[in-house]
Amino acid sequence: MTTRYPGLVLADWRTRLLHDHPALFPDLRVVATGLGPTLVSVGWPSVGEGWRALVERACARIADACAGVPAAEVAILGIEEKWGTLRLTVSTLDLCETASAAVDLAVDLAEARSLHVCETCGAPGRFSVKHGWYATVCAAHADGYLPVRSRDLDLQVTTMIVGDRTVRMARRYEVRSDRFIALEPPIDEDS
Numbered sequence: 001m002t003t004r005y006p007g008l009v010l011a012d013w014r015t016r017l018l019h020d021h022p023a024l025f026p027d028l029r030v031v032a033t034g035l036g037p038t039l040v041s042v043g044w045p046s047v048g049e050g051w052r053a054l055v056e057r058a059c060a061r062i063a064d065a066c067a068g069v070p071a072a073e074v075a076i077l078g079i080e081e082k083w084g085t086l087r088l089t090v091s092t093l094d095l096c097e098t099a100s101a102a103v104d105l106a107v108d109l110a111e112a113r114s115l116h117v118c119e120t121c122g123a124p125g126r127f128s129v130k131h132g133w134y135a136t137v138c139a140a141h142a143d144g145y146l147p148v149r150s151r152d153l154d155l156q157v158t159t160m161i162v163g164d165r166t167v168r169m170a171r172r173y174e175v176r177s178d179r180f181i182a183l184e185p186p187i188d189e190d191s
Contacts (some may be wrong), residue, residue, distance in 0.1 A: 008037050013052050021059050023066070023118045024076045043076035043089075050122035051086055055079055058088055058110035065102030069095060074103065084127055084134030101160065108156070108180070112173035115153055120166035127153055142163060156180070 008030065010016050018039040019026050025041040045055050059076070066074050078089035088107045092100055118125035118138035125138045128145035137145050154173040159166060171180040 008039065011035060011038060013049070013056070015039050017045060017056060017059060018043075020061055024059055024062060024074055026073070026075050041076075043078060045079040047079060047081050047086060048119040050117060050119045050125075051081075053122060054086060054110045054113055054117060055088075058106050060107070061106035062090065062103050065099050065106060066095065069099045081119060081135075084129075084136055085109050104160075106179075108158070109173075109178060112156070112180070113175070113178060114155065115173075116175050153182075 001015055003134055008015075008019070010019060015038055015109040018028055018041055018042050022028050025043050028039055028041045028044075030037045031040050047055065059162055062074060062076070073091075074094040075091045075180055076088065077091055078087065088110055090103060090107055092103055095103065115127045115146070116125060116137060117123075120141045121138060123138040123140070125136045125141075126147040127134065127136050128142060128147050129135075130143075134148070137143075154175075155170065156173070157168060157170050159168050170183040172183055173179075174181055
């Protein structure tokens with residue numbers, strides 16, 4: 001694989017992700033390791049192999065949302081597991097409303113999908129708990145984790161700015177199509 005950095009070791013998917021999306025990781029730098037030079041960033045993905053596709057898809061969607069937007073500054077500040085689900089922390093500056101909404105949607109979709117994908121292996125998983133610790137795991141990696149039974153796990157209420165109005169909307173994540181479905185007409189909070 002060709003790299004922008006001579007001698008760089010693309011040891012795993014995390015390093016390749018940073019290499020492929022340098023604009024999303026503005027603090028990206030090369031450091032020496034025992035295996036050779038590698039890339040590091042504050043936004044380094046600290047999640048399991050199973051969420052690799054979720055993270056790669058989210059980064060591609062974020063990059064697409066910001067492509068061609070002049071003076072856009074986007075920084076991925078964190079990719080981690082919190083309370084058993086994916087958390088993507090993204091800072092945006094000077095993004096137009098359309099690009100900002102697309103970045104927010106990319107983050108929301110990845111986080112919602114993580115409730116259905118085993119963080120360890122990427123197989124279909126369930127949001128589960130064991131001794132107060134939450135994880136999304138498949139049957140093979142459950143190891144004492146018990147599924148959290150809630151029909152509302154995929155339900156979200158989101159607030160968006162549309163033009164000069166603030167709108168609240170309920171939506172449900174649909175796993176098969178990887179999209180949100182609106183559950184009711186939006187509520188205009190400014191009326």
